[in-house]
Amino acid sequence: xxxxxxxxxxSLYLICGGIVLVIAVICVLFLVRAxxxxxxxxxxxxxxxxxxxxxATFSLLPSVGILLGVLALSGSLGLxxxxxxxxxxxxxxxxxxxxxxxxxxxGVSLSPDAxxxxxxxxxxxxxxxxxxxxxxxxxxFNKRYTKRLQKADLTKRSGSGFGDMAMTAMFIGMVSAYLGxxxxxxxxxxxxxxFSGAWTPLxxxxxxxxxxxxxxxxxxxxxxxxxxxxxVAGSMLLGMAAAVIIGH
Amino acid sequence: MNQNHSIDTEKYExxxxxxxxxxxIASVLTLVLLLGAPFLIGNLLGTxxxxxxxxxxxxxxxxxxxxxxxVEYLVxxxxxxxxxxxxxxxxxxxxxxxxxxAMNAREMVGAKAGTPENEVISTLSIATSALVTIVxxxxxVALMIPLSPILESPVLQPAFANVVPALxxxxxxxxxxxxxxxxxxxxxxxxxxxxxxxxxxxxxxxMIIPAGAMAIGLSWMRYRKMKKEDGQE
Numbered sequence: 001x002x003x004x005x006x007x008x009x010x011s012l013y014l015i016c017g018g019i020v021l022v023i024a025v026i027c028v029l030f031l032v033r034a035x036x037x038x039x040x041x042x043x044x045x046x047x048x049x050x051x052x053x054x055x056a057t058f059s060l061l062p063s064v065g066i067l068l069g070v071l072a073l074s075g076s077l078g079l080x081x082x083x084x085x086x087x088x089x090x091x092x093x094x095x096x097x098x099x100x101x102x103x104x105x106x107g108v109s110l111s112p113d114a115x116x117x118x119x120x121x122x123x124x125x126x127x128x129x130x131x132x133x134x135x136x137x138x139x140x141f142n143k144r145y146t147k148r149l150q151k152a153d154l155t156k157r158s159g160s161g162f163g164d165m166a167m168t169a170m171f172i173g174m175v176s177a178y179l180g181x182x183x184x185x186x187x188x189x190x191x192x193x194x195f196s197g198a199w200t201p202l203x204x205x206x207x208x209x210x211x212x213x214x215x216x217x218x219x220x221x222x223x224x225x226x227x228x229x230x231x232v233a234g235s236m237l238l239g240m241a242a243a244v245i246i247g248h
Numbered sequence: 249m250n251q252n253h254s255i256d257t258e259k260y261e262x263x264x265x266x267x268x269x270x271x272x273i274a275s276v277l278t279l280v281l282l283l284g285a286p287f288l289i290g291n292l293l294g295t296x297x298x299x300x301x302x303x304x305x306x307x308x309x310x311x312x313x314x315x316x317x318x319v320e321y322l323v324x325x326x327x328x329x330x331x332x333x334x335x336x337x338x339x340x341x342x343x344x345x346x347x348x349x350a351m352n353a354r355e356m357v358g359a360k361a362g363t364p365e366n367e368v369i370s371t372l373s374i375a376t377s378a379l380v381t382i383v384x385x386x387x388x389v390a391l392m393i394p395l396s397p398i399l400e401s402p403v404l405q406p407a408f409a410n411v412v413p414a415l416x417x418x419x420x421x422x423x424x425x426x427x428x429x430x431x432x433x434x435x436x437x438x439x440x441x442x443x444x445x446x447x448x449x450x451x452x453x454x455m456i457i458p459a460g461a462m463a464i465g466l467s468w469m470r471y472r473k474m475k476k477e478d479g480q481e
Binding site for chain 1: 316
């Protein structure tokens with residue numbers, strides 16, 4: 001049995017499905033409590049129903065986009081684990097980056113041929129560990145922080161100073177490291193400056209970037225805002241399709 | 249569109265108190281399940297996670313996401329309220345779904361930030377949104393299971409082997425267009441570095457640290473310059 005077949009085994013579906021179910025129960029609990037609290041506080045149930053209906057319809061398209069992300073990750077990590085990660089806490093760009101970093105540390109690449117069971121377990125652990133801080137912070141500080149917010153109404157603060165710029169810069173740095181590695185690998189991968197290294201990743205980068213440009217153009221200029229929900233997953237799938245064409 | 253009646257403060261405080269209790273229990277439970285699952289799965293597969301490799305992976309890429317998580321927590325909690333923030337950080341997909349979804353619901357019913365009404369509406373909105381995602385993904389995965397043999401076919405393997413370049417291609421367009429000039433410097437420096445020291449490609453995730461530091465440093469210099477110019481005007 002291949003590693004991917006093991007990662008698609010029924011026991012993994014049971015474990016991941018069980019966790020998804022627990023999270024679903026938590027969501028239902030919060031939903032019911034908020035509904036009851038709203039009624040007890042004298043809120044209009046029609047407006048509460050509108051909030052639920054609009055949120056459900058609002059979430060449909062992005063959820064389909066997330067499903068495409070599960071498909072993108074399923075080839076190297078099997079179906080159950082990406083299903084859990086993207087149902088519960090993660091986001092496609094985060095999951096892929098962390099999985100690639102973890103794979104690198106165990107000496108494999110994030111590809112179906114290279115995957116081992118230990119690499120998978122390590123990748124899964126790092127995926128869970130790196131993104132847990134939001135939950136840790138809410139557990140430790142939410143009570144105090146929300147109380148302070150109630151008093152100070154910090155939501156009225158305008159401008160986020162250097163924070164936004166730093167976040168963008170951080171991601172630009174991250175992307176640059178990977179693009180630099182693909183360019184460097186092509187130029188010097190088979191001997192310094194031989195220009196005979198792997199070029200498929202560069203072609204995939206180019207196709208995915210072009211696809212993203214297309215999605216952005218249609219969303220911004222043609223006002224097809226709904227397309228934004230599919231932009232990352234759609235661009236990735238087009239880039240991956242290019243790899244299939246190149247591979248043949 | 250504000251409600252005219254007064255909100256019962258005592259009832260609201262009691263609701264908030266129990267929300268924090270439930271939120272903490274739910275967060276700790278989720279943490280235990282998510283951190284325990286890799287060990288349980290590893291055990292089933294006859295192996296265990298390589299903790300040393302996981303620690304090195306955390307140093308290379310996890311620190312970036314830790315900073316990102318702290319910023320997200322500080323920025324989004326005021327918008328989401330207590331119940332909404334517990335749920336949002338458990339269920340994820342904040343920027344691409346939960347935040348705009350909650351904002352949309354809030355605007356639709358005319359709830360103001362920081363009010364009890366906002367607390368209830370954002371919790372209803374995020375819980376609904378998370379449940380929709382859970383259902384869509386469960387149905388989608390159930391439909392995909394029969395397709396597993398196709399997904400595992402050798403023809404499609406180049407696609408899955410290139411999932412990371414595909415991600416960074418999409419991300420490159422998304423982030424570089426925000427600041428092309430800033431992007432050029434780390435891109436050129438990193439490319440040259442990988443060209444002259446090809447062995448570094450096996451440590452790409454570690455190179456995120458100097459690349460990120462370089463980009464943040466340049467961004468900080470520009471920010472200072474902008475502030476200075478604003479002060480002079």
